[in-house]
Amino acid sequence: MSTKSMTVSDLAHASKVNASAVRFYDKHGLITGERTSGNQRRFGEEDACRIKVIRVAQRVGMSVVEISELLTGLPQEPSPTDWAVVGTRLRAAAQERIDELNHALDDLTGPVQLCEVSSAVS
Known part of the structure; x- marks a missing residue:
C-alpha cells in the first residue's frame, strides 16, 4: 500500500510539471490528494504516474472531461494490467484523432478547392 507523503512541490518535481498543474489536476479530480491535519495536500507515487498519463492525454488533445473518463x-x-488497459484506450483515442486530422487534410488537399463556389450557383 502506498503512503501519501509527497507534497505538491514534490509531486510537481517528480512529474516534471508546475505546482499549479498539480493543483489543477487535483481540483478537477484527475488525481486525489489527502489532506494533513495542517490542511496540506499529500500525494503518492501513483499520482506521479497518473500525471504522466494525463500529460500524454493532453498532448493527444483530450479535454479534462475526456481524461477523467479515460481514468474512470x-x-x-x-496494477500494470490496469495501466495497460488505460494505455490501450489512450492509443485508440490518439488514433481516432489522427484519423480525423487526416480527413481534414484530405479536405484541404483534395481536388475541390477549399471554399470554391460552383459556377452552377447563380
Missing part, C-alpha cells in the same frame, strides 16, 4: 475505474493503486 482506475484503482487508487493501479
